[in-house]
Amino acid sequence: MEFTRIAKDPGCAARVGTIGTPHGDVRTPAFMPVGTQGAVKGLTPEQVRDLGADIILGNAYHLYLRPGHRLIADLGGLHRFMNWPGPILTDSGGFQIFSLGALRRMAEEGATFQSHIDGSTHFLSPETAVEIQEALGGDIMMCLDECIAYPAAREEVERALARTARWADRCKQSRKNRAQALFGIVQGGVYPDLRRRGAEEMTAIGFDGYAIGGLSVGEPKGLMLENLAATAPLLPEDRPRYLMGVGTPEDLVDGVFHGIDMFDCVMPTRSARNGLLFTNGEKVVIKNARYREDASPIDSECDCYTCQNYSRAYLRHLYVAGEILAMVLNTIHNLRYYLHLMERIREAIREGRYPEFRDRFLRERTAIHTDGCPET
Amino acid sequence: MEFTRIAKDPGCAARVGTIGTPHGDVRTPAFMPVGTQGAVKGLTPEQVRDLGADIILGNAYHLYLRPGHRLIADLGGLHRFMNWPGPILTDSGGFQIFSLGALRRMAEEGATFQSHIDGSTHFLSPETAVEIQEALGGDIMMCLDECIAYPAAREEVERALARTARWADRCKQSRKNRAQALFGIVQGGVYPDLRRRGAEEMTAIGFDGYAIGGLSVGEPKGLMLENLAATAPLLPEDRPRYLMGVGTPEDLVDGVFHGIDMFDCVMPTRSARNGLLFTNGEKVVIKNARYREDASPIDSECDCYTCQNYSRAYLRHLYVAGEILAMVLNTIHNLRYYLHLMERIREAIREGRYPEFRDRFLRERTAIHTDGCPET
Numbered sequence: 176m177e178f179t180r181i182a183k184d185p186g187c188a189a190r191v192g193t194i195g196t197p198h199g200d201v202r203t204p205a206f207m208p209v210g211t212q213g214a215v216k217g218l219t220p221e222q223v224r225d226l227g228a229d230i231i232l233g234n235a236y237h238l239y240l241r242p243g244h245r246l247i248a249d250l251g252g253l254h255r256f257m258n259w260p261g262p263i264l265t266d267s268g269g270f271q272i273f274s275l276g277a278l279r280r281m282a283e284e285g286a287t288f289q290s291h292i293d294g295s296t297h298f299l300s301p302e303t304a305v306e307i308q309e310a311l312g313g314d315i316m317m318c319l320d321e322c323i324a325y326p327a328a329r330e331e332v333e334r335a336l337a338r339t340a341r342w343a344d345r346c347k348q349s350r351k352n353r354a355q356a357l358f359g360i361v362q363g364g365v366y367p368d369l370r371r372r373g374a375e376e377m378t379a380i381g382f383d384g385y386a387i388g389g390l391s392v393g394e395p396k397g398l399m400l401e402n403l404a405a406t407a408p409l410l411p412e413d414r415p416r417y418l419m420g421v422g423t424p425e426d427l428v429d430g431v432f433h434g435i436d437m438f439d440c441v442m443p444t445r446s447a448r449n450g451l452l453f454t455n456g457e458k459v460v461i462k463n464a465r466y467r468e469d470a471s472p473i474d475s476e477c478d479c480y481t482c483q484n485y486s487r488a489y490l491r492h493l494y495v496a497g498e499i500l501a502m503v504l505n506t507i508h509n510l511r512y513y514l515h516l517m518e519r520i521r522e523a524i525r526e527g528r529y530p531e532f533r534d535r536f537l538r539e540r541t542a543i544h545t546d547g548c549p550e551t
Numbered sequence: 552m553e554f555t556r557i558a559k560d561p562g563c564a565a566r567v568g569t570i571g572t573p574h575g576d577v578r579t580p581a582f583m584p585v586g587t588q589g590a591v592k593g594l595t596p597e598q599v600r601d602l603g604a605d606i607i608l609g610n611a612y613h614l615y616l617r618p619g620h621r622l623i624a625d626l627g628g629l630h631r632f633m634n635w636p637g638p639i640l641t642d643s644g645g646f647q648i649f650s651l652g653a654l655r656r657m658a659e660e661g662a663t664f665q666s667h668i669d670g671s672t673h674f675l676s677p678e679t680a681v682e683i684q685e686a687l688g689g690d691i692m693m694c695l696d697e698c699i700a701y702p703a704a705r706e707e708v709e710r711a712l713a714r715t716a717r718w719a720d721r722c723k724q725s726r727k728n729r730a731q732a733l734f735g736i737v738q739g740g741v742y743p744d745l746r747r748r749g750a751e752e753m754t755a756i757g758f759d760g761y762a763i764g765g766l767s768v769g770e771p772k773g774l775m776l777e778n779l780a781a782t783a784p785l786l787p788e789d790r791p792r793y794l795m796g797v798g799t800p801e802d803l804v805d806g807v808f809h810g811i812d813m814f815d816c817v818m819p820t821r822s823a824r825n826g827l828l829f830t831n832g833e834k835v836v837i838k839n840a841r842y843r844e845d846a847s848p849i850d851s852e853c854d855c856y857t858c859q860n861y862s863r864a865y866l867r868h869l870y871v872a873g874e875i876l877a878m879v880l881n882t883i884h885n886l887r888y889y890l891h892l893m894e895r896i897r898e899a900i901r902e903g904r905y906p907e908f909r910d911r912f913l914r915e916r917t918a919i920h921t922d923g924c925p926e927t
Contacts, residue, residue, distance in 0.1 A: 213868060217875040219856075242843070242868040250846050250864055258860045467618070470626050480595075484634045488626055492589060492618040499593040499878055 176356035188434030196314035227514035236268030252312030265313035273322035332364035356383035374409035447505035479511035552732035564810030572690035603890035612644030628688030641689035649698035708740035732759035743781035750785035823881035855887035
């Protein structure tokens, strides 16, 4: 994996670059559509590519449980299995196991957990997390980390941070295939000094890229931004920085401002399936009766297939009638909104006007409450 | 509407032709994918067109109830509403009201029924059925008919047949827009002499095309074929003949043999959503464990997008995981199977070898029990 910095905004930490992978280049800052179970929900890979996505995300936890990473490896790896020829980042499963709550038990050796599908018991260690991801064959793998709920006592966060460092070291040691990049994850909750410690520990071990994990897990927005701002500058300039599981369009714009290069979030796809549509202006809840006779597209400025061909009235009808096509067309629009936003972000950075872009973007959206979209 | 007969097989009643409509030509024999609520479930219009569909079907009953035919008319008609530029045939709603069972009451003036959505009471007469279809703006409209369940006493079938003739006359009288073709429907249950009477009555009134209704509603296959064979030859040679709501691939092949030009059925699309996939060889129930590691496509001879790009193992995974994309990819395959079958049928007729084609097709499929696919 090669990371090339192409341009940096003179007024902030934002930068434009390229991540070269065995399956092609990723233009950064990048948003990665989530393909949890080996599919971006509702879309063909060609549709995802046409929306402007360079890279998608797969999930080791889900694919390990079903259909099984060995099966995918036997069938030629995840790229071939799901017919996505471009770069793939695989998450380690750490966040999913954290999300299982009472169904998991953490120990130094690894996590014992019960499958959300059938209740069967499984064990995931740093070594097996890497083994699964190597079998899947993604271009970028993530270390197994221990994520902590918000709020949490400082000692608990500190303990998990230390374990995350030991696990990161084990992940790096157990790695066999160097053609697959490996990223370390900085935890530390909402304690900026612990975040600093995490960044130092990860940098000391040395990875192909660095992620910030454990944000956007329930903490107030202000704390999220504070810890993002405290952590991002501590990560090596010459390596990609990835803010995991974040977030709203505003979060992306803020993250880039602080030097983040990569994002993933289910928000555009999940919101789409719930009929919540992103625009630069109003927030569109498509089932609302006000759109019943509305002949205009979701967003008259949007260049997506959905906005070019369908009225709000039609999309409302499909949604209310429970048609599958509603989810497909809504997902196309929301993903295009996110991916087009990344294009606008990259352009603003290249032109050295990113702080103004950010100010205007945040000001314009203050009134429209994107936060009302479901985050979980 | 113009119907041009291009070729007739010398050995049977099968013929190849073209139906010219204001929105383009339909190659016959044609299969019409069903777009009940203004969408072929799960697919974009471009996908439907790329599969080889010339014409799709919309449903007056469903679109009248939701979102309302007036709304669709105000937004430019059904073609524009759903972004399908090609020909559309709209069903009258007669079959749907028949299917409501205890929720409808038939009278000479029309049918009073309760909405399957909210229980509200509605009235559909021959005149309103035409009014709704004129508002939708389809290229071919269907008369309102009275369909009868199987089994039914001869007197009951006879009474419904007589009413269907009176309603057909009223439909023709009330029609305002002659750019939209109007088809009459021959009922008569499983009584060949009543079918003959129905055909004579419809022909006497005179329509742009003629449909055979009330078959494949539960009667044994033998009775269906007997009544099809008895009715089709009685319909005018120079007008399209449409066998409504039928059926299996075998039924289509038999229908064409007896001179049918048009078919519609939910079987390919509904089966797809249930994971039942059509091939010329085995019947594929995609959730079966035997496909877990199967790297081959659904059908190695199929030219569809799904078969060109995905393994049975992947499709099984998507289906078992409940991914929307499973329904999309399965629907693409099944519709392509049906539409490719129509291409093979038209080619066989043009080459004057349709009886042999039919014999071989039915022989090859005897063993694979397509009838196990859900028909309702």
